[in-house]
Amino acid sequence: MPKEKAVKKSRIHNEIQKQGIVFNKDFGQHILKNPLVITSMIEKSALRPTDVVLEVGPGTGNMTVKILEKAKKVIACEIDTRLVAELQKRVQGTIYQPKLQILIGDVLKSELPFFDICIANIPYQISSPLVFKLLLHRPFFRCAVLMFQREFAQRLVAKPGDKLYCRLSINTQLLARVDLLMKVGKNNFKPPPKVESSVVRLEPKNPPPPINFVEWDGLTRIAFLRKNKTLGAAFKQTSVLDMLEKNYKLHCSLRNTEIEKEFNMQQKVMSILQNLGVENLRARTMDIDDFMKILLGFNSEGIHFS
The missing domain is CATH 3.40.50.150 (Vaccinia Virus protein VP39)
Structure with a gap:
């Protein structure tokens, strides 16, 4: 060398x-x-x-x-x-x-x-x-x-x-x-x-909250995408409605439930938000109880986030 x-x-x-x-x-x-x-x-x-x-x-x-x-x-x-x-x-x-x-x-x-x-x-x-x-x-x-x-x-x-x-x-x-x-x-x-x-x-937290975390994460993802927007505005996005409709149809087919002919996902989503009184809430001010109430409200109507 x-x-x-x-x-x-x-x-x-x-x-x-x-x-x-x-x-x-x-x-x-x-x-x-x-x-x-x-x-x-x-x-x-x-x-x-x-x-x-x-x-x-x-x-x-x-x-x-x-x-x-x-x-x-x-x-x-x-x-x-x-x-x-x-x-x-x-x-x-x-x-x-x-x-x-x-x-x-x-x-x-x-x-x-x-x-x-x-x-x-x-x-x-x-x-x-x-x-x-x-x-x-x-x-x-x-x-x-x-x-x-x-x-x-x-x-x-x-x-x-x-x-x-x-x-x-x-x-x-x-x-x-x-x-x-x-x-x-x-x-x-x-x-x-x-x-x-x-x-x-x-x-x-042990025991953990009685919640499916994947669903919870799906909901918070939608709400926080633009945390200053109202939930009503966040849920009107086409991509969100398409995803929820796909999940809803899968949920119905797994349970052999027929989907009504005039079904409209946007109307269903807006009516859930209005019934819960949360359509004008914004993610930046919402706490865990707010999100739990919303997740429960959607799930009880057969709408899932995962």
């Missing part, structure tokens, strides 16, 4: 050695480095020595090691094999090695195992799907303490009438009690993300 190339290669190698692992932006890798934040997150989870803990995106294991000190077992889900190797190296030959199980792969595509608590500094681009994967997971877990982008965290706790109140807010609050625990500045991470962060505690 020519001398020049050898020198260049050795310089690059030294740079990589100095930096350690180069974090992958595609996976949203920002390693939490402040031990005080890590300790605080673990304390807020009220961890017991008998608990099995799920950690999503353990990174280089700063939080994992601290959880291993207090829990019976940690199941760490990691997509990046370089970080898996780093984590294995970190516990190798220690008392923590038998307590750590690593699941390699995309947590959104994986079957989640049983766990009592979830503690995680999660990659922010999977925030929303991960929240619902956790909240719809059975058997129930006790609570999750999760780090999110600050605005996402504020949406989770937003109330009707708040500027950030949206479908995410009401869908999450239907399934869980949500508390904002603390703000975390960007300098607590390596490399620092572009946004500020917040830690949230989610406690699943």
Whole structure:
């Protein structure tokens, strides 16, 4: 190898050695480095020595090691094999090695195992799907303490009438009690993300509300598409009426019910909204009880959202 190339290669190698692992932006890798934040997150989870803990995106294991000190077992889900190797190296030959199980792969595509608590500094681009994967997971877990982008965290706790109140807010609050625990500045991470962060505690409602969540989600999707519009206007959209009519016809055929000749979906929908007295409500000010009443009203007339 020519001398020049050898020198260049050795310089690059030294740079990589100095930096350690180069974090992958595609996976949203920002390693939490402040031990005080890590300790605080673990304390807020009220961890017991008998608990099995799920950690999503353990990174280089700063939080994992601290959880291993207090829990019976940690199941760490990691997509990046370089970080898996780093984590294995970190516990190798220690008392923590038998307590750590690593699941390699995309947590959104994986079957989640049983766990009592979830503690995680999660990659922010999977925030929303991960929240619902956790909240719809059975058997129930006790609570999750999760780090999110600050605005996402504020949406989770937003109330009707708040500027950030949206479908995410009401869908999450239907399934869980949500508390904002603390703000975390960007300098607590390596490399620092572009946004500020917040830690949230989610406690699943057990037993869950007696509602088909897929239907509920279908209803809130229509209502929040334009949250400042009235429900009357939201339900007049052709795409919405077509979807409801398709579901209605399927529902009737499954029950061998004949559809009346003069059937008109728009008229039926408007009459349900008027009878419930909700056609002038707007999603941005509606709470869980409002949506439950509407879902029940539609379902009792054979109209479904899934």
